[in-house]
Amino acid sequence: MKSLLATASLALGLGPCGIAQAQEWPRQPIKIVANFAPGGAADQLARVISAPLQETLGQPVIVENRGGAGGNLGGDFVAKSPSDGYTFLMSSGGMVSINPHIYAKMPFDPAKDLVPVASVARVPFYLVVRADSPVKDFKSLVADLKANPGKRSFGSPGNGSSPHLAAEMMTGRTGTTAIHVPYRGAAPALTDLLGGQIDFLFDPGISIQHVKTGKLRMLAVASLKRAPQMPEVPTLDELGLKGFDADAVFGLYAPAGTRLAVIQRINAEVNRALALPAVRAHIETLGNVPEPLTPAAFGDKGAADFKRLGAVIRERGIRAD
Template sequence: MLALPVFSQPSAAQAWPDKPIRLVVNFPAGGAADTLARGLTPGLTAALKRPVVVDNRPGANGIMGADVVAKSPADGYTFLLTSGGAIAIDPFLYTKMPYDPQRDLTPVASVALVRVFLLVHPSVPARTLAEFVSYLRANPGKLSFGSAGNGSTPHIAAEMFKRAGKLDAVHVPYKGAAPALSDLLSGQVQFMFDPGPGLQHVAAGKLRLLAVASGKRAAQYPDVPTLAEAGLPGVNGDSTFGVYAPAGTPRAVVERMNKEINQAVAANVLQDSVNRMGGAVAPLSIQAFAERQDADRARYGSFIKAAGMTLD
C-alpha cells in the first residue's frame, strides 16, 4: 500500500470530511452489496456529519466499479463496498485486469459475512438436497442455473457444487443477483446459489431452500444442511463484503472509517438487513479484515486453478 508522509496525516484527519463521500457499489441495485451499502450509509452519514452517497457502478463482475475507486484520488472521499469476489476471485479468473486489488486498493473495514443458499424453483420435483442431486444426475444438461455473473461468488459456488457432485447443468450469467433471482422466480432458470435476497421468497413459498454453501449452517436456518454435510465437501461460497479505499488514502482517514463502519455495522438496521439475507455482521480491525480476505483469496484461488477456470 502506498503511504503518504507521516506529517500529512494529522492535518488530513482534522480537515476530513468537509464534503460528501461517495460509496461506490460495484453491483446493481437490489443485490446483496447494494442492500448492505444502503443499510450502512445512514449511520455513516450521522457519524461523519456529511452525506455518504451510494453510487452503483456495476459491470464485468465488479471490475468496473472497483476500477473506478482504484483510479480515484486517494483523498478520503471515494470508497468501494464490494463482495469478496472482486478482491479474492477476479484476479484468478482474468489475466488482464485494469487494477491490482492488492496494490491499488486498501482494506478499510469488513461489513458482513454473506452466505449463498441453494434455491430451486417449485417446478423442480425435489424437496431435499439428496433428491435434487439425484434429479440433476438423471437429467444431465437439462437444468439451468442463474448467477450474479461470470466469476461471481454465486457462480463459483455453483461450479464447486457441480464439481463435487459430478453434475451437469447450464450456467446462465446475469448482471447481478437481482435479475438472476427474477428469472428464478419466473422459472426461466431452475436453481441458483443466492446471496440472501431470495430468502424472502422462500418464506412466501415461491422458492424452495435446500442447502447452504458455507463452512457451517446459518444461524437463521439451523435445520438447513451445508452441502458438505450432505456429502459434497469443499463447497464453500462464503464471501466477506467490505469497504476499500484507493491505495494511498491517509491512514488516519482509513482508521476513522474503520471505527465508524464498525459502529454502524452494530446498529440494528444493518443487523436486520444482514439477518434477512442469512448472513452475519462481521466488524473487524483493519488487520483482521485483510487477513480474512487473504484466506478467502487462497481458498478461491485453489479451486479456480484446480478447475481450470478462466474468463479471458
Template sequence: MQEKKTDHFRRRLLPACAAMALAFAVPATALAQAWPTRPVKILVGFPPGGVADIMARSMAPLMSETLGQPVVVESRAGANGNVAADAVAKAPADGYTLAMTSTGIESVNPYLFSRMPFDPAKDLAPVAAAGRIQLFLTARPGLPASDVESFVRYAKAHPGKLSFGSAGSGSTPHLVGELFKQSAGIYAVHVPYRGAAPALQDLLASQIDFFFDPGISFANVRAGKLKMLAVASGQRSPLFPEVPTLAERGYKNMDYDTWFGLFAPAATPPEVRQRLNEAANKALANEGLRSRFREVGGEATPMTAEAFKGIARKEAVVFGQLIKDRDIQAD
C-alpha cells in the first residue's frame, strides 16, 4: 500500500518539477528576447575627441540599429578610465549602462592606484572588444635623428636630456615609453598630460622630444612637422607602410597596442551581455566603421568577451611588474 502511494506521489511530482524547471527557464529566454526596452548608455572613460570617444560614437548608431533602441554616448573622463568604470560598476546590472574604456582598467589601474573605488576583476564584465590602436614613436622635427638607431644613439649620448609625453601616468603610451627606455637602455624624463592632444601640442612646440602617439599626429607627420620613427606593434601600419616596427629594429618585446572595449556591471545577465557582444561585433564588421578606425591608426577587432578578457590578463603580467619595478604612480 505504501509503495502505491509513493508511486502516485512520484507521478504527480515529476510533472510539477518539469513545469517548475520550464518556468525558471522562460524568464532568461524572455529577457534575451525582450531586452532592451529603453536606451542604452555608453560612458566613455577618456576625453571627447580621443580614440575611445571616436570608437564609441562610431559604434553607437550601428548597435542601435541592431538592438532597436537608441545607444547614447556620454563622456565621463578621469583617473585613467576609473571615473566611467566606477559609475558602471555601481550601476544596475541590467545592460543599460556600459563603459567604453581600455583593457588598462584591469591590467594597469589596480597596480597604478593605491586605492581603487571598485574591483575591476569582480565588479566589471567585459562585453566586447572595440578595437586596437597602434602606437607610433614620434619625435619633434628638430631632434637630430632620422631613424630608431640614430634616435637611440642620441639619447645615450645625452642621458636625461630628452623628455617624452603621454596621455597621463599609467596610460599605455606612458608604459610603452617606459618599456622602450628599458629595452633600449636609455633614460628620458616622462611628462604626463591630461590626454594625448595636449602632449601632441607640446611636441609640435618642441617642449618635449618624443611620445608614443596613439594615432593623433598623422596630419602633422604627413606635413613634415613631426618625425615618425617606428611602430610599437607586431606589424607595420597600412597608413605608413614605410615606417618599420620596433621589432624589425631589434626590440623584440615591443608589441603593445592599446585595446579598447565595452564593459558592463559584473552581474549583468549573460543573455544580455551576449546580445551586446553580437550587436558590437556586427557594428565592427561595417566597412564604414572600419575605415573610420583606420583613419586614427586603429583596427576593428570583433571577438568574444572571453578573448577580450584574455588580452587584459596578458597585459597585466607585463604592465603590473613594470609599474612595480619603476614605482609608477597615478598623477
C-alpha cells in the first residue's frame, strides 16, 4: 500500500511542465471501465460521473463493463492499459483493500499497478429481506438465523466483495451462520432476492426503490451513521453491534505511470461535479453519499481499509478460491 499512497500524495504538486501537459490533454475519447456487472454501484456511479466529465473535458467519456473475479478482471485490464490518461477504472475500494487478502494469485498488484485518482461516493450497505419474509426486524433476523443454522442464504456481488464482508462481519458478531451465494454483481443478487432464491442481502443502494414500493423490507444500515436516504432505518451500531462499519468508497483509479497533471485534473473535475446539485441528487437516489477527496486522502482510506478488513478476512477464513 505504501507505493500507492506515495504516488497519490505526489499528485498534490504540479510544476509548469505538468500544467502544460495537462492543458494538452485530452485529445481523444476517455474510457471508464466499471469492474462489476451493469446495474451495480460501480456501473451506476461511472455513468453518473461520465456526463459532467464529458462536458468539462470536451471529449466523449465512455463507460465499459468488465465484471468478474471480484473486480479483478476490470482492474487487471486497466492496470495493463497504457498510462496515457485515456483509461480509468471505476471500482469499489474493495479491489485494493480486500482482494489482495483473498486471492492466492492476483493478475496484478493494485498497490503498485494502479493509482487512486478521485473518490466519487461512500456506499453504505443496506440489510434487506423480502417484504413477505417472516423476519420483521434485525432482532428477528438474528433469532431466525440462530434457529436455522446454515439453512438461510445471503447473496453478494462476489466472493470477498464488500457486501460479502458485511454479512460475514454480521454473522460473526451475532454468532450465526448462513450460506453465501456469490453473484457477478449486485444487480443479479438483488434479482434473486426478489425472486426468493436467497433470504437476505447487504445491498449497495439499488434495493431502495424496491423498499419504497413495498417489495423489500430494510432492516438496518451497515454504517456508523444513518443513511440520509433512509433516516428512519437504524444502523447496526445502534442495534447493538457497536462500531460496525462496512462502508466502501467507490472511485476512479488509473494505470501506474499516468501523468500527475492528468490525475490532478480528473480529481478536480470529479470534485467539481460532486458539488453540482443534480449530480449529488443522482448519487443520493442510488443510496450513496457523495465523497469528494484528494488523491492522497483516497489512498489513505484504501490503506486503512486494507488493514481493518484484512483482520476480518483472516478471522473468518475468507478465500476467493
